[in-house]
Amino acid sequence: MIAVALSESERVRRRLRDARVGIVGLGGLGSNVAWMLVRAGVGALVLADHDVVDASNLDRQFYFLDQIGLPKTEALASNLRRIRPDVQLDLHRVRVSRENLPHLFAGCDVVVEAVDAASEKAAVIEGCCDALPETPLVAASGIAGAGSANSIVTRRLGEKVWLCGDAETPADGHALVASRVAAAAAHQAHMVVRILLGDPEP
Amino acid sequence: MRVELALFASLRRYLPEGETGHERTIDLPDGTTVGQVIAMLGLPDEPRVVFVNGRHAPDDHVLRDGDRLAVFPPVAGG
Numbered sequence: 001m002i003a004v005a006l007s008e009s010e011r012v013r014r015r016l017r018d019a020r021v022g023i024v025g026l027g028g029l030g031s032n033v034a035w036m037l038v039r040a041g042v043g044a045l046v047l048a049d050h051d052v053v054d055a056s057n058l059d060r061q062f063y064f065l066d067q068i069g070l071p072k073t074e075a076l077a078s079n080l081r082r083i084r085p086d087v088q089l090d091l092h093r094v095r096v097s098r099e100n101l102p103h104l105f106a107g108c109d110v111v112v113e114a115v116d117a118a119s120e121k122a123a124v125i126e127g128c129c130d131a132l133p134e135t136p137l138v139a140a141s142g143i144a145g146a147g148s149a150n151s152i153v154t155r156r157l158g159e160k161v162w163l164c165g166d167a168e169t170p171a172d173g174h175a176l177v178a179s180r181v182a183a184a185a186a187h188q189a190h191m192v193v194r195i196l197l198g199d200p201e202p
Numbered sequence: 203m204r205v206e207l208a209l210f211a212s213l214r215r216y217l218p219e220g221e222t223g224h225e226r227t228i229d230l231p232d233g234t235t236v237g238q239v240i241a242m243l244g245l246p247d248e249p250r251v252v253f254v255n256g257r258h259a260p261d262d263h264v265l266r267d268g269d270r271l272a273v274f275p276p277v278a279g280g
Contacts, residue, residue, distance in 0.1 A: 025280050027280045028279075028280060029280050030280070114280050115280045116278060116279065116280035117278055117280075118248070118249040118275075118276045118277055118278045119249045121249065121276035121278075121280075122249035122250060122251050122276050125251045125258075125276070126251055126258055129251075129257065129258035130258060133257070133258075139276070140279075140280070141211075141274075141276040141277050141279070142211070142277055142279070143279045143280075144277075144278075144279045157210075157251075157253065157272070157274055158253045158256040158257060158258070158272070159255075159256035159257060160256075161253070161256075163274070165279075167210060167211040167274075167277075168211045168212060168277065169277065169279075170277035170278045170279060171277075171278040171279035171280075172278050174279075176279060181279075
């Protein structure tokens with residue numbers, strides 16, 4: 001038998017195909033992170049959100065007019081399968097809490113925090129750090145407003161925690177603009193890819 | 203004991219006087235907890251995440267000499 005060294009692109013393809021990524025919250029961040037990871041070739045996603053698609057979501061989230069009223073989990077799954085029918089999706093129509101987080105996301109290679117309220121972000125970050133301390137977590141904070149897209153950055157906050165955003169601009173009092181929200185989502189998705197490929201530097 | 207303190211984003215203004223940047227070295231009595239430092243700094247009662255040496259730590263965590271205490275306040279938007 002002849003051993004064949006894997007090409008770099010084949011190594012990347014296989015690593016992403018074999019990966020399982022959890023996304024907490026399927027709004028402007030989570031729904032966009034999901035399609036980016038599917039297009040990048042991530043094989044399996046665990047998606048959790050309790051909400052339904054609202055008309056006001058269409059200005060920045062990956063849903064369509066005819067999906068208003070559908071659970072976000074269901075609508076997103078259908079959109080992602082139109083990109084790649086073989087993507088494995090584990091759907092949970094629940095509000096993620098400290099209590100159910102370990103059960104939902106155990107077995108994920110990386111978890112993405114993409115919820116809205118500041119208190120919920122703190123709870124998801126702490127819950128993930130406490131219950132799944134060895135699982136890398138990519139969180140976001142400071143994605144609102146029409147400030148420079150260049151102030152959206154990825155920082156390493158803790159040993160297993162990364163943070164994308166400008167860290168400062170809250171959604172209360174600032175508009176959520178599709179382009180800036182998508183920039184933050186792209187930072188999150190790309191950090192996930194880098195972590196999966198073994199490079200933890202932002 | 204001496205502890206490295208890092209306050210991020212809007213919490214930066216609660217740092218003790220000193221040079222610019224978001225980090226300071228502070229002197230604390232032995233046995234000081236995370237919660238006591240937060241009270242001493244007068245941090246607002248808003249959502250925050252605390253890390254000691256890169257790992258999440260609760261308010262009753264007892265600090266040790268050389269620890270790095272970092273406090274980050276998430277803001278809304280998802």
